Amino acid sequence: SVPPGVLPLCHRPPAWGRAPRQPPGLPLAPCRAFSNNKILVELDESSGVATMKFKSPPVNSLSLDFLTEFCISLEKLENDRACRGVIFVSAIPKIFSSGLDITEMCGKSTEHYTEFWRAVQETWLRLYGSNMVTVAAINGSSPAGGCLLALSCDYRIMVENPKFSIGLNEAQLGIMAPFWFKDTFVNTVGHRVAERSLQLGSLHPAPEAHKYGLVDELVPEEKLQEKAAAVMAQWLAIPDHARQLTKSMMRKALLDRLVAHREEDIQNFVSFISKDSIQKSLRMYMEMLKKKN
Amino acid sequence: SVPPGVLPLCHRPPAWGRAPRQPPGLPLAPCRAFSNNKILVELDESSGVATMKFKSPPVNSLSLDFLTEFCISLEKLENDRACRGVIFVSAIPKIFSSGLDITEMCGKSTEHYTEFWRAVQETWLRLYGSNMVTVAAINGSSPAGGCLLALSCDYRIMVENPKFSIGLNEAQLGIMAPFWFKDTFVNTVGHRVAERSLQLGSLHPAPEAHKYGLVDELVPEEKLQEKAAAVMAQWLAIPDHARQLTKSMMRKALLDRLVAHREEDIQNFVSFISKDSIQKSLRMYMEMLKKKN
Amino acid sequence: SVPPGVLPLCHRPPAWGRAPRQPPGLPLAPCRAFSNNKILVELDESSGVATMKFKSPPVNSLSLDFLTEFCISLEKLENDRACRGVIFVSAIPKIFSSGLDITEMCGKSTEHYTEFWRAVQETWLRLYGSNMVTVAAINGSSPAGGCLLALSCDYRIMVENPKFSIGLNEAQLGIMAPFWFKDTFVNTVGHRVAERSLQLGSLHPAPEAHKYGLVDELVPEEKLQEKAAAVMAQWLAIPDHARQLTKSMMRKALLDRLVAHREEDIQNFVSFISKDSIQKSLRMYMEMLKKKN
Numbered sequence: 001s002v003p004p005g006v007l008p009l010c011h012r013p014p015a016w017g018r019a020p021r022q023p024p025g026l027p028l029a030p031c032r033a034f035s036n037n038k039i040l041v042e043l044d045e046s047s048g049v050a051t052m053k054f055k056s057p058p059v060n061s062l063s064l065d066f067l068t069e070f071c072i073s074l075e076k077l078e079n080d081r082a083c084r085g086v087i088f089v090s091a092i093p094k095i096f097s098s099g100l101d102i103t104e105m106c107g108k109s110t111e112h113y114t115e116f117w118r119a120v121q122e123t124w125l126r127l128y129g130s131n132m133v134t135v136a137a138i139n140g141s142s143p144a145g146g147c148l149l150a151l152s153c154d155y156r157i158m159v160e161n162p163k164f165s166i167g168l169n170e171a172q173l174g175i176m177a178p179f180w181f182k183d184t185f186v187n188t189v190g191h192r193v194a195e196r197s198l199q200l201g202s203l204h205p206a207p208e209a210h211k212y213g214l215v216d217e218l219v220p221e222e223k224l225q226e227k228a229a230a231v232m233a234q235w236l237a238i239p240d241h242a243r244q245l246t247k248s249m250m251r252k253a254l255l256d257r258l259v260a261h262r263e264e265d266i267q268n269f270v271s272f273i274s275k276d277s278i279q280k281s282l283r284m285y286m287e288m289l290k291k292k293n
Numbered sequence: 294s295v296p297p298g299v300l301p302l303c304h305r306p307p308a309w310g311r312a313p314r315q316p317p318g319l320p321l322a323p324c325r326a327f328s329n330n331k332i333l334v335e336l337d338e339s340s341g342v343a344t345m346k347f348k349s350p351p352v353n354s355l356s357l358d359f360l361t362e363f364c365i366s367l368e369k370l371e372n373d374r375a376c377r378g379v380i381f382v383s384a385i386p387k388i389f390s391s392g393l394d395i396t397e398m399c400g401k402s403t404e405h406y407t408e409f410w411r412a413v414q415e416t417w418l419r420l421y422g423s424n425m426v427t428v429a430a431i432n433g434s435s436p437a438g439g440c441l442l443a444l445s446c447d448y449r450i451m452v453e454n455p456k457f458s459i460g461l462n463e464a465q466l467g468i469m470a471p472f473w474f475k476d477t478f479v480n481t482v483g484h485r486v487a488e489r490s491l492q493l494g495s496l497h498p499a500p501e502a503h504k505y506g507l508v509d510e511l512v513p514e515e516k517l518q519e520k521a522a523a524v525m526a527q528w529l530a531i532p533d534h535a536r537q538l539t540k541s542m543m544r545k546a547l548l549d550r551l552v553a554h555r556e557e558d559i560q561n562f563v564s565f566i567s568k569d570s571i572q573k574s575l576r577m578y579m580e581m582l583k584k585k586n
Numbered sequence: 587s588v589p590p591g592v593l594p595l596c597h598r599p600p601a602w603g604r605a606p607r608q609p610p611g612l613p614l615a616p617c618r619a620f621s622n623n624k625i626l627v628e629l630d631e632s633s634g635v636a637t638m639k640f641k642s643p644p645v646n647s648l649s650l651d652f653l654t655e656f657c658i659s660l661e662k663l664e665n666d667r668a669c670r671g672v673i674f675v676s677a678i679p680k681i682f683s684s685g686l687d688i689t690e691m692c693g694k695s696t697e698h699y700t701e702f703w704r705a706v707q708e709t710w711l712r713l714y715g716s717n718m719v720t721v722a723a724i725n726g727s728s729p730a731g732g733c734l735l736a737l738s739c740d741y742r743i744m745v746e747n748p749k750f751s752i753g754l755n756e757a758q759l760g761i762m763a764p765f766w767f768k769d770t771f772v773n774t775v776g777h778r779v780a781e782r783s784l785q786l787g788s789l790h791p792a793p794e795a796h797k798y799g800l801v802d803e804l805v806p807e808e809k810l811q812e813k814a815a816a817v818m819a820q821w822l823a824i825p826d827h828a829r830q831l832t833k834s835m836m837r838k839a840l841l842d843r844l845v846a847h848r849e850e851d852i853q854n855f856v857s858f859i860s861k862d863s864i865q866k867s868l869r870m871y872m873e874m875l876k877k878k879n
Contacts, residue, residue, distance in 0.1 A: 488773070
């Protein structure tokens with residue numbers, strides 16, 4: 001197993017090898033499953049579509065372990081010729097992902113903050129730049145880092161329940177979203193909506209998120225899986241090579257920007273999060289969450 | 294008093310000092326008022342919200358004196374720890390601001406044009422980059438420079454009267470909006486709407502302005518003050534530091550661009566406005582305005 | 587006549603000279619017509635509006651000859667002081683333009699590909715950067731390069747028939763739209779709509795194209811001419827100089843980007859199109875089109 005924080009950078013030999021697809025017509029064993037602690041991965045070889053199901057109670061928070069497992073699983077799929085697309089969904093009711101795990105940012109060492117932030121960057125670089133078709137099936141609330149995961153996909157379908165909300169609400173917690181969270185947000189909803197939403201730290205209920213273009217489509221919860229499969233099929237109808245080149249053309253500038261400023265961005269995060277005032281805010285926020293539960 | 298054109302650049306000792314806020318519960322003297330010739334400033338210390346009321350008849354045109362007073366008043370509030378937000382509104386019926394004062398651009402010396410344009414730049418740099426929450430309560434028409442003032446705020450509420458219009462209508466007068474007017478416009482409504490609106494010099498009636506995102510909200514005139522206060526309260530609920538950092542992240546690129554090209558932009562303005570053909574256009578336009586009144 | 591591929595670069599002596607406009611009130615000969623093989627040009631001197639009517643059966647595909655004629659005709663109008671605006675429309679039912687002519691990209695020499703691509707670039711540089719008011723009257727489908735022509739105009743009116751569609755569908759053919767097609771698309775519909783539409787190679791039926799802002803207005807076919815004239819009159823009411831400076835301010839960055847990377851862009855196109863796999867795809871696509879007809 002891979003030690004936490006040592007992320008596979010690229011072109012690792014894929015765990016599932018590069019086996020050719022199953023010959024058509026073979027009815028058995030169309031699905032390979034793969035699970036670590038926090039994410040269940042299933043690959044349907046007949047369609048070439050994998051599902052990554054987040055199952056890290058209570059709220060799928062993005063801990064260092066979760067992010068490491070996420071990157072390794074995504075890398076495996078990326079290198080698996082049998083896989084062309086991934087659907088992301090939560091196995092936990094009412095929450096897609098609660099975002100970055102605050103315990104990773106509170107009362108830890110500089111080394112730990114560095115390692116954690118590098119994993120957050122790595123996750124975004126891999127997902128936003130993935131060659132596969134990526135669809136977020138958002139079956140619950142998705143604040144902050146959870147919203148970033150969804151925004152980094154090619155398409156977002158959200159359950160139409162107005163109790164589920166999504167947004168980059170960092171400002172509400174007294175912190176600021178990093179520039180590449182902001183860039184991803186702006187590329188999705190435009191400058192003005194982003195300017196207002198990020199300053200207010202808004203969590204948009206599903207209908208409002210749809211109105212602002214933060215998600216592409218709303219569906220009843222029972223239709224989510226079917227809709228995600230249909231959208232995936234539509235995207236997979238396009239020749240991979242042309243779609244991948246086009247995706248890269250649209251996203252390369254943003255990816256390059258973080259790659260160019262990666263160490264600086266880590267420094268900024270570490271010095272910011274190490275401040276007494278920020279540590280105090282985060283501790284108070286965690287106390288509040290504990291009392292709430 | 295400050296001589297016109299000599300604008301306080303930054304970190305001047307605030308006129309009101311840095312007195313701590315009134316202790317809560319003190320019912321008396323919650324409001325400090327301050328007035329020069331053209332703008333009435335009132336600060337409600339209990340809420341931390343100031344109002345800057347434009348009272349420069351007949352149409353709140355942005356003369357050198359007006360802009361100088363605007364910058365000084367804004368600077369005072371910026372440096373006053375008791376103030377966290379400003380609402381801009383007109384004391385004159387049917388007009389928010391008519392934009393740059395044409396008499397400042399007609400038949401004057403090169404030195405005067407230089408001084409005037411520097412004041413226009415200064416106004417935008419201070420307002421677009423303000424650390425305070427800024428809300429435009431647009432209770433009348435707001436063409437050209439008046440529109441720029443509104444666009445530079447964090448939020449725009451306009452009276453829903455379709456007789457009130459707003460836009461950068463420079464092209465109608467045969468002149469071109471400067472690049473930073475254009476950038477501010479694009480960041481609010483997007484590239485395509487801006488391209489069309491700026492080329493046509495469109496003045497959008499309130500409902501159309503709302504449809505295009507030029508203003509965020511429409512209200513009946515009698516609800517304007519109440520709505521502005523409610524919006525302000527919503528923005529002030531966010532921790533100042535996080536909101537200010539986020540605002541700076543969204544706006545810094547544009548501010549930096551003018552700062553980097555400030556002298557060049559003044560040169561461009563002065564040589565453009567000094568042309569015989571432009572002077573002639575402006576004189577004709579002023580004649581037309583006089584006959585109209 | 588001009589040899590194909592040798593495009594007039596700029597400031598050629600205009601074919602129609604710089605004759606002053608006809609004196610007002612002269613009822614005769616208000617219209618000069620001009621036709622080569624593939625485009626009919628008519629200039630109404632009373633209004634200053636020309637019409638360029640595409641008449642290259644079966645589908646107005648953008649062959650080297652078509653593009654050369656297009657550039658020469660546009661150049662003539664650009665240099666004719668009697669002309670201030672151009673309306674583009676198709677003389678062929680149901681199709682505006684089918685886009686780049688695939689036969690120019692299939693089984694030809696490197697020199698031919700180079701010449702062809704330079705002509706495609708030249709067409710866009712001249713049209714997107716035109717000083718005249720340009721209106722696309724889209725009376726039929728307009729895929730790929732046909733869509734680019736429309737996007738390069740100042741305003742797009744489309745016949746409201748849902749059987750007519752428009753979009754950059756390159757990805758569907760297994761190829762990628764060049765960066766400046768993408769830039770023009772993004773400046774019209776924004777980043778998110780572009781990201782999705784370009785990856786899927788979507789052809790949007792007229793109502794959907796309107797919803798996404800790909801076209802500005804829909805009209806019944808019988809109202810198209812009247813509407814185009816009315817829109818043109820609205821744009822011509824603005825002083826040319828101010829409108830042209832504003833247009834240049836909005837579009838210069840994109841034009842400069844292609845000019846700076848022009849040879850590199852040609853190299854990319856030529857090496858891409860010369861690949862065996864791409865040649866094979868294009869041959870299959872042409873076979874399919876032949877069978878369809």
